[in-house]
Amino acid sequence: MTEQVNSAGGARNRTSVERRGDRELLVTRTFDAPPSTVYRAWSQPELFQRWWVPKSASGILLVSCEMDVCTGGKYRLEFGAGGSDTMAFYGKYLEVVPNERIVWTNDEGEEGAITTVTFEDQGGSTLLIFHEVYPSKEALEEALQGSAAALPEQLVQLDELLSSIGE
Amino acid sequence: MVQYLGSPLDLSFAALSDVTRRGIIDQLGRGDASITSLADKFQMTLTGMKKHVQVLERAGLVITQKVGRVRTCKLGKRGLKAEAEWIEAHRKLFEARFEALDEIINEMKQEGSDD
Numbered sequence: 001m002t003e004q005v006n007s008a009g010g011a012r013n014r015t016s017v018e019r020r021g022d023r024e025l026l027v028t029r030t031f032d033a034p035p036s037t038v039y040r041a042w043s044q045p046e047l048f049q050r051w052w053v054p055k056s057a058s059g060i061l062l063v064s065c066e067m068d069v070c071t072g073g074k075y076r077l078e079f080g081a082g083g084s085d086t087m088a089f090y091g092k093y094l095e096v097v098p099n100e101r102i103v104w105t106n107d108e109g110e111e112g113a114i115t116t117v118t119f120e121d122q123g124g125s126t127l128l129i130f131h132e133v134y135p136s137k138e139a140l141e142e143a144l145q146g147s148a149a150a151l152p153e154q155l156v157q158l159d160e161l162l163s164s165i166g167e
Numbered sequence: 168m169v170q171y172l173g174s175p176l177d178l179s180f181a182a183l184s185d186v187t188r189r190g191i192i193d194q195l196g197r198g199d200a201s202i203t204s205l206a207d208k209f210q211m212t213l214t215g216m217k218k219h220v221q222v223l224e225r226a227g228l229v230i231t232q233k234v235g236r237v238r239t240c241k242l243g244k245r246g247l248k249a250e251a252e253w254i255e256a257h258r259k260l261f262e263a264r265f266e267a268l269d270e271i272i273n274e275m276k277q278e279g280s281d282d
Binding site: 018027029031033053086108109 | 184265275
């Protein structure tokens with residue numbers, strides 16, 4: 001692994017993913033900007049849709065992205081892979097505290113997780129914590145084996161294929 | 168070079184774009200099942216369930232085996248995700264997302280649009 005340097009000049013910030021306990025997933029990463037900036041990139045649909053689907057997943061497109069980021073508001077993301085099939089992810093925002101925290105439901109499955117993203121001020125930079133809690137151990141196990149794993153798997157597969165092909 | 172990658176991706180994507188088919192994958196995660204029992208479980212005709220299973224089979228997500236008159240379905244190799252692989256898949260996904268987010272944040276900073 002060569003250490004890459006981001007355009008801000010610092011060493012690249014690490015993304016950490018871990019399973020916590022029986023039914024939780026935790027993703028953390030630091031960003032070199034204050035929480036207000038990171039929050040805006042997360043809560044404004046026109047910005048959010050520019051990064052939520054990685055460029056490396058060129059086969060998958062975000063067909064539509066509706067987000068009403070306020071407590072009680074709804075969101076709906078529709079993905080497509082070029083054909084007429086789309087896959088929708090949707091739910092509602094349980095709690096929104098601007099620049100601090102967004103909590104939402106994942107209603108497309110029967111036992112969806114509750115997701116909380118927290119923006120912690122670290123003196124000019126932001127520690128972002130993405131935390132998913134499933135209703136039961138079984139629900140997380142199912143997500144591990146079932147459809148929830150399929151999309152990231154697709155992205156990773158595509159990513160690996162593209163990188164093995166090279167330029 | 169990249170266009171032929173569209174095909175397996177499209178198959179999986181099409182297979183998983185249907186809520187019933189995602190339910191079948193979840194169900195098979197709990198244990199193997201016959202087409203008849205899946206049809207009962209999802210309150211569908213046998214023909215309807217066979218069609219769904221065929222789509223999943225073509226995408227490599229489900230394997231079926233006929234013993235006598237009973238066709239049993241189980242998760243294909245791609246449906247059986249080891250936890251470590253799943254975590255790694257998530258890490259790669261979020262890493263790619265967050266790198267793109269970094270770029271946008273840097274743009275925002277350069278525009279001097281911070282509060």
